[in-house]
Amino acid sequence: xxxxxxxxxxxxxxxxxxxxxxxxxxxxxxxxxxxxxxxxxxxxxxxxxxxxxxxxxxxxxxxxxxxxxxxxxxxxxxxxxxxxxxxxxxxxxxxxxxxxxxxxxxxxxxxxxxxxxxxxxxxxxxxxxxxxxxxxxxxxxxxxxxxxxxxxxxxxxxxxxxxxxxxxxxxxxxxxxxxx
Numbered sequence: 312x313x314x315x316x317x318x319x320x321x322x323x324x325x326x327x328x329x330x331x332x333x334x335x336x337x338x339x340x341x342x343x344x345x346x347x348x349x350x351x352x353x354x355x356x357x358x359x360x361x362x363x364x365x366x367x368x369x370x371x372x373x374x375x376x377x378x379x380x381x382x383x384x385x386x387x388x389x390x391x392x393x394x395x396x397x398x399x400x401x402x403x404x405x406x407x408x409x410x411x412x413x414x415x416x417x418x419x420x421x422x423x424x425x426x427x428x429x430x431x432x433x434x435x436x437x438x439x440x441x442x443x444x445x446x447x448x449x450x451x452x453x454x455x456x457x458x459x460x461x462x463x464x465x466x467x468x469x470x471x472x473x474x475x476x477x478x479x480x481x482x483x484x485x486x487x488x489x490x491x
Contacts, residue, residue, distance in 0.1 A: 315486060317479045322469050322486035326461065331442070331471060331485065334460040335363070338440060339370030341458055342410065350374040351408040353440075354400065354429075356421070357381040358480065359414035362472035363442040363460075367412065377412075378402050382421050404432035410458070414472045415443040419451035426454075443468065443485075 312324035342351075350373070355364035357379050368377055380400050409429065416422065422439065429437055440458035447465040469475050470482035479486075 312484055312486070314489065315482070317469060317475050320475060321489040322475075322479075323489050324484065325463075325468060325487040326471075326485040328471075328483045331460070331483075332366070335366045335442070336370055338458045338460055339367055339372075342367075342440065343370075343372050346375070346408060346410075347373055349408045349435075350376070351410050352402060352404070353377040353410050353412050354402075355379050355412040356414075356425075359472045359474070360412050360442075362480070363414050364412045367440065376402070382425055400428075404429060404434045406433065406435045408436045409434040409438070411437070411439045413439065413441040413456075415445070415468070416441045416454065416456055417445050417448045419449050419454040422454055423451045442471070 312327060314321055314323050316322070353364065353368065353371075353375060355361065355377060358381065364377065364379075368375070378400065411422065411426075411429075413422070416439070426437070438457040439455065441456045442460040443463050444456050444459055444461070445463055445465045467475075467488040468485050469479040469488070470485045472480050473485065474480045
């Protein structure tokens with residue numbers, strides 16, 4: 312994986328496509344085991360989770376449904392702290408087993424503001440799956456990622472759904488920002 316440039320920043324290799332695939336298969340196997348016979352509803356949070364959600368859902372062998380919601384809190388390389396909901400949730404959650412699908416749990420602000428809305432709908436269970444989590448950036452220690460691909464340091468990442476001002480989501484690997 313070569314160093315790449317997106318907009319005005321350089322990014323170096325961090326996690327290769329094969330390693331990402333292996334972790335997604337492991338996470339899917341855990342979900343398949345834990346939700347056998349339960350027909351969970353996956354709620355993928357756009358835009359970042361689309362690649363993870365797609366690859367994860369391909370490995371789900373149990374009966375399951377998926378829907379999408381758009382929440383955002385990033386501008387450039389920093390979290391704004393404000394959560395913006397652009398596309399609402401249309402599926403009823405009462406008595407459903409729900410799995411939130413996130414690309415990355417960083418500060419946890421987005422989920423901490425979104426989860427109460429879901430709990431108010433009285434799901435049978437509510438779990439979180441994320442490809443990446445930054446434990447050192449987490450501001451909500453009560454937020455638990457139940458199905459995690461990678462625990463990573465607090466650095467800016469790009470690729471596999473993660474972007475820098477709209478670009479880089481289509482890169483099949485994950486890169487880290489190279490500070491000048």
